[in-house]
Amino acid sequence: MAVEGRIAFDGWETWYRVAGEDASGHLPLLCLHGGPGSTHHYFEPVERLAEAGRRVVVYDQIGCGASSRPADPAVFSLPFFLAELDALRDALGLERVHLLGTSWGGMLALEHVLARPEGVAGLVLSSTPVDSASWSREAARLRDELPAGERDVLAAGAPGQPEYDKAERAFERRYFHRNEPPHPAIERMRAQRGRQAYEAMWGPNEWTPTGPLRDWDVSGRLGQVESPTLVLSGRYDLCTPAIAARLTAGIPNAEHVLLEHSSHTPVLEETERYLTAVGSFVMRVESGAS
Secondary structure (H helix, E strand, O other): OEEEEEEEEOOEEEEEEEEOOOOOOOOOEEEEOOOOOOOOHHHHHHHHHHHHOOOEEEEEOOOOOOOOOOOOHHHOOHHHHHHHHHHHHHHHOOOOEEEEEEOHHHHHHHHHHHHOHHHEEEEEEEOOOOEHHHHHHHHHHHHOOOOHHHHHHHHHOOOOOHHHHHHHHHHHHHHOOOOOOOOHHHHHHHHHOOHHHHHHHOOOOOOOOOOHHHHOEOHHHHHHOOOOEEEEEEOOOOOOHHHHHHHHHHOOOEEEEEEOOOOOOHHHHOHHHHHHHHHHHHHHHHHOOO
């Protein structure tokens, strides 16, 4: 059974969905989607973890999905999204949780756990950056591994043009989502994504950060993360092995699982292994074994 609703935040509304109920000794799993603006949809398989007796909570950040979409992109900032997350936790009574953040959601999760360490029992960072500079460099390197025609179109940078959009889809088929045909959750995400939020916060593409996240860098603070941490990444991920290694090495109590057949959406590309990794990790944290 799942319950959906909305909470008021800063004059807007945040949509959420809660699946399952907490059994004794189990904590909720709160999921933070990527983008910004990429919606909750690719977390659909994660709701299966509710069968083990825990709430699985997903939500659409303001600017995408079923949540409000401000007309003014100046609304969006890192403090804005952190405050939205605090408001959601307070409204749903999520005093202590496991936190799963993917990509931008992992960035948000890191900032949140550093600010509220007592409220996060276990941290799962899925395909997550360490800093914007290395992320954009690696994305440019992966772009340049495309065939020359696609590479040159993307490097020239004319988003919105048919040739650019076609080349961008080729990039995404290699490094974002490799399933053919795409998983239905990806199609639902694309239909409801908030491009404005992405461009306002990050930029026109992964290798050109121009928004307020362009200087984001948590590398010097990773040692302050107190929660046991699981780092997940795919072999063909935008979160390349070099990025995942820095993340794992920088966090004191972190472990890394590499999903060999996945890119940036391993939850949809290798669902069973992904769910096993996350499910066993949170159980170990709750048992005190991690």
